[in-house]
Amino acid sequence: MxxxxxxxxxxxxxxxxxxxxxxxxxxxxxxxxxxxxxxxxxxxxxxxxxxxxxxxxxxxxxxxxxxxxxxxxxxxxxxxxxxxxxxxxxxxxxxxxxxxxxxxxxxxxxxxxxxxxxxxxxxxxxxxxxxxxxxxxILPLFSWVRYIRRIMPKAKQCLILMDRSETSDALISHFFGENIHASVDGVTVDYRIVSTFAEWKQAVNESVGYQFITIPLFHTLKDKNGTVVPVEDVARWVSTQSRIPVFAYQDYMVGNNGVVGAYVIAxxxxxxxxxxxxxxxxxxxxxxxxxxxxDHVGTFYFNRKQLERFGLTLPPGMEKDALFTE
Missing domain, CATH: 3.40.50.2300 (Response regulator)
Structure with missing residues (x-):
């Protein structure tokens, strides 16, 4: 049957x-x-x-x-x-x-x-x-920077790192216009667009002077063979290699082997x-x-292991509203 x-x-x-x-x-x-x-x-x-x-x-x-x-x-x-x-x-x-x-x-x-x-x-x-x-x-690029500033009140500079794609171009046009920098609640925000995973690693390793990085888009990064790198590999590498906190905009990037947190339009x-x-x-x-x-209202996702790694403490209101993932 x-x-x-x-x-x-x-x-x-x-x-x-x-x-x-x-x-x-x-x-x-x-x-x-x-x-x-x-x-x-x-x-x-x-x-x-x-x-x-x-x-x-x-x-x-x-x-x-x-x-x-x-x-x-x-x-x-x-x-x-x-x-x-x-x-x-x-x-x-x-x-x-x-x-x-x-x-x-x-x-x-x-x-x-x-x-x-x-x-x-x-x-x-x-x-x-x-x-x-x-x-x-419309990913909340600058809203997330404002929230992160509450977690890291001494932060003065942030890098937004993205893959090379039409979605990235649309975000840059929407948030930066013709400018290469922006000021968000006292944080100077720069952006960088890369095509390959090797360039991505280089950008993270060269992030001297920045206090944190946000990664809105990373889905078209290519390896040396021209194959798209799985998002799990991107998250794992960032988790183990970045010397400063990295935050995303997708819940599936947050975890013990991922980024510190994300502000997500579900x-x-x-x-x-x-x-x-x-x-x-x-x-x-x-x-x-x-x-x-x-859609403007998002949800906070954090990982306790990654918060502890960088010595970060969430403001009480944010911790109350957040979801924690392993």
Whole structure:
């Protein structure tokens, strides 16, 4: 009986991530791969917000790992899925999916809901069509620096270290503009963008004069063979080699073998909010159709071992609100 059931389920498993069947078909296209923790969190949020009555199909552009020269091919493959699946609504996750697919899909008049956007969505369209809406992510670069200053009140200089990617470019444009420095609550903030894991290590080792480092993005770092370095390896190396505290913006980077802490816009809650908007649009209940909104409130994650390593003590209010991970 179990063998028969497996054969019956096989066509569903092969159908590109589509689950269930219902009145409305929703196509979700992620910029990245299904292995990325952020993507997994977002998928949980979407699936929770769109349970019965919605058929979901998930597609992945994998733009963190493939060269930029392959983006057009992946975008065309996604367009072929879009035409064949004929969804009632499309959700586009993160900047590359919105940039590569948003204008083409929106031209058909279909409702488009985006999420995980760090850049200005207006830069991806001549003007945002009325059938396009969504939730901005925008990593809280400077908010986290302000919170860290409460942990390290004597800190005067901070380095923001990022991989070379379009998301990094969007963050730099949003927070720094044309400047190479910024001042945040008395902390001079510099940024540095690198392409390889070797350059990343060099930047951390050369961080003399800085009191702490934040690492918003590190997902496209390449090793000497051109292979993307797993985020676990990045976290492990930083944990053992950095001479100053390192903080991230993702909960999965915090731990005994990771960074000191993170201020996180949770992927699951963020995508749940975007999927709720999608649900309301499909049911004719959306009051903010065509609108944009951003998530600003995050959650603190810390690791006690890493705090002790650097002799850091959390302010009482922050410790009360924080989640601690091993």
């Amino acid at each position: 179990e063998r028969i059931l497996c054969w019956l389920l096989l066509p569903l498993l092969l159908w590109g991530g589509e689950v269930g069947a219902g009145q409305f078909k929703v196509l979700i296209v992620h910029s990245y791969s299904p292995e990325l923790p952020w993507v997994q969190q977002c998928n949980r949020g979407i699936s929770s917000a769109l349970p019965e009555g919605f058929a979901l199909r998930f597609e992945y552009l994998d733009t963190k790992r493939i060269p930029e020269s392959e983006y057009p091919r992946k975008a065309e493959e996604a367009m072929q899925v879009y035409r064949a699946y004929a969804p009632d609504l499309v959700m586009l996750g993160d900047d590359n999916a919105l940039r590569l697919l948003g204008p083409r899909m929106a031209a058909d008049g279909l409702p488009i809901v985006f999420f995980g956007i760090n850049g200005n969505p207006r830069s991806y369209f001549k003007s945002i069509p009325p059938n396009v809406s969504g939730r901005l992510e 992927g699951e809650a963020h995508a749940f909010s975007a999927a709720e908007l999608a649900r309301k649009i499909l049911l004719g209940e959306a009051s903010d159709k065509g609108g944009l909104s951003a």
